Amino acid sequence: MCNELPKFKYNPNCYALENEIFLYTKEGKICECCNEKTNYYYDQMMYSLEDTECICPNCISSGKAAKKFDGEFIQDSENSQIIDEIKRKELFERTPGYVSWQGEYWLECCNDYCAFIGDVGIKELEDMRIKEEVLKDYESKNGYEIELVKECLESKGSLAGYLFQCIHCGKYRIWVDAS
Incomplete structure (x- = not known):
């Protein structure tokens, strides 16, 4: 076993x-x-x-x-x-x-892969107090329109966020995906 x-x-x-x-x-x-x-x-x-x-x-x-x-x-x-x-x-x-x-x-950071933390929406990012940091980084990567993300991002939703954290510098990053 x-x-x-x-x-x-x-x-x-x-x-x-x-x-x-x-x-x-x-x-x-x-x-x-x-x-x-x-x-x-x-x-x-x-x-x-x-x-x-x-x-x-x-x-x-x-x-x-x-x-x-x-x-x-x-x-x-x-x-x-x-x-x-x-x-x-x-x-x-x-x-x-x-x-x-x-x-x-x-996602990657500091010449390494990041650790996957879990599914998040705007509420979870706010609760963790990392919303601004994460959205600023995301906005610089040419993903979905940032206003759509702010309005519709929901954990396990149709527009879902996947949170990562750099295992070296601790920076949080997000990948956004849609159904």
Whole structure:
């Protein structure tokens, strides 16, 4: 039984995000990669030729699942300027993605990938007291019109925000996606 839960550098909250990234079952399920029973499993899209419905956190963290299924867990990243192959493999092959409208899009800062914090709307940004900082950064990146974002951004809404934080300087950044 896979009981030891690995930590993910670029998705540190993956077990706490309202069962959207890893699902939990008391009875356990069999991981399609290692054939071991696991209580936590990933059933989100893996970008591979094979469809998978149950991959344990350990097989993602070790890179075993990406290798076995010749796939990746992340669709794309900002600019893809990071040339460090170790960082690239850590994100794309050893980090679970997040639930989004059009596929995961990972943000970068300080020559590294940011950590995914979770889904946010304007209310959550206000509650965290980072709304102005985050929207100023977003506005400089040629995304959706900033007035539309201010008016319609809602956690898990039709216009949804995905919050990231730089693991080096602590800066918050947001990716906005629509249904």
